[in-house]
Amino acid sequence: MPLSAEVRWFWPALPGTDLIDWFHRSDLWDQPPGGGIRKMHHYLRDASQSDLGIKTRGDSTVEVKGLVIPDWHTLDVSPFRGPVELWHKWHSEALTLTPHPTVAVQKQRWLRLFTVEQAALREIALDENESPYEAMPSAGCTVELTQLWVDGHTAGWTLGLEAFGDRHVLAAHLNAVAAYLGTRCPPRWSEATRNHYPGWLKQQVEP
Template identity: 30%
Template sequence: MGLTSELRWFYPGDPPEAIAHWFETECPQQGPVNPETRDDLYLFTPDCDYLNIKWRQNRLEIKWRQAEWAEVQFGDCLSGNLETWQKCACEELTPTMPGDAEAKGTWVRVGKRRSQRFYQSQNATIEPISGDRPISQGCSLELTQLAIAHQPGWSLALEAFGPTDTLIDTLKATATVLSASYPREYPLTPAASFAYPHWLQQVLQGNP
């Protein structure tokens, strides 16, 4: 189990070219990234946005929201709703997913093409590092293309990890660094800032 502090934004359609270009070439970075393509199955829990259960690559992952913090803002282009989540991965489960689970609407298949960058927090500084270097304290930046039943969407997210008492400071420091180069014509706003359970409800039920 582990705690993370997170900022996520979701939008319909494909990522704007300016944001994709920023992620690939303009944001602080160390080397290219290799996008990961996969399908995750999410347990759809209407009106329950504090619980996130998904079946990912033959293991069950469960996340509970532990805290909702005040809205945060970085420069004039990044603002959102900061949350802390606790995650548990069930590695030893080997169940077979019922064949009609998706047909009944219990489990929802989400196609993903995710790219990640990583930043190390050390001595009060934030430094980009290669994704294959293990670190104990830092923050990831991910740009993900999404699809539910051929409905495209995209997400940008920051997820801080490490000692519990450093999570929020690490996320804020990383967001501050990234905001300096982020394309200002596409501001990220609190209205689009939430976690996957709320996004699923928004897409599947049309609820804001």
């Protein structure tokens, strides 16, 4: 999914048990969340900018994710209101992060995957590796809740919505999933900062 529309919030500490419980409550959802395994990501250490994330996941190829449009769309569903960013992702087997300095970011992510087919929204079951139990849709939207560590130290939590697919369906899918989440009695949150991973990571490595 190289092109995505995203909105994300960060908490420097625990976001509150209400949000965590809401994400996992079996009576609110059609499927349990996937994921939950801690995974290590190594990001290029770069405190000079916040629009580009360059990383590897374990022994994977280098991923480059860049901000295309910062205020591409507006989400107007409480409590998920805010400007939506358009991002693009590339993979490269030729690039390497060696010998440049990196930041070790460990993530424990729980993920929900939704698809919109013929105007009908449906949640797809995921396993602990975040792989779907059926064919991956070409377009849809994920909702994630993730605990973060930076260089071995607790660094907070993040909640994100990310629509993927052809550009002309991104806004509609993001709106549909946000509207659905709004019917699941989401808790209101405070002390959250709207940001993206490169911007958050810049704050982590700034002197």
